[in-house]
Amino acid sequence: MQKIATVLIATSLIVLPSLVLAKPLEANTLENGKQNYQRLCLSCHGELGHGDGIAGQALSEQPSNIYQGLNSWFESEAELIDTVLNGNEEMPAWGNLLNEQQVKEIFTYIEYVNKD
Numbered sequence: 001m002q003k004i005a006t007v008l009i010a011t012s013l014i015v016l017p018s019l020v021l022a023k024p025l026e027a028n029t030l031e032n033g034k035q036n037y038q039r040l041c042l043s044c045h046g047e048l049g050h051g052d053g054i055a056g057q058a059l060s061e062q063p064s065n066i067y068q069g070l071n072s073w074f075e076s077e078a079e080l081i082d083t084v085l086n087g088n089e090e091m092p093a094w095g096n097l098l099n100e101q102q103v104k105e106i107f108t109y110i111e112y113v114n115k116d
């Protein structure tokens with residue numbers, strides 16, 4: 001009986017915290033993605049990532065529709081992350097400010113705001 005109690009307590013110590021932590025972690029991803037997106041990307045890529053930001057209109061090349069890119073058969077997430085970290089033509093490189101995880105958080109945010 002004591003053994004079972006010990007096992008139960010041990011299990012709840014492991015399982016309960018992960019249940020409690022699951023939600024806030026997800027919210028954090030969105031919040032981090034939102035903050036970085038609005039701070040670093042929105043000016044060119046626009047509110048929803050469609051490439052219609054105000055600063056983007058001054059460029060010789062129109063910023064891409066990030067949402068479309070994320071849902072395109074022709075581009076992988078890895079390629080898009082590479083473009084963000086290393087830049088491409090008029091797209092600045094963000095590798096000094098963001099890591100891969102943070103870029104993924106931004107993509108999660110873009111997917112989120114484009115769902116109705």
Ligand code: HEC
Binds near residue numbers: 063070080089
């Ligand atoms: C100075 C304006 C500017 C800013 C700021 C900017 N971008 Fe871009 N971005 C561009 C332009 C222009 C392109 C198109 C470049 C090209 O031809 O690949 C682009 C392309 C991209 C692409 C490639 C899309 C595809 O389908 O190939 C992604 C992804 C992207 N940007 C994400 C971001 C993210 C994330 C940020 C913020 C960290 C950001 N951009 C900030 C101008 C900008």
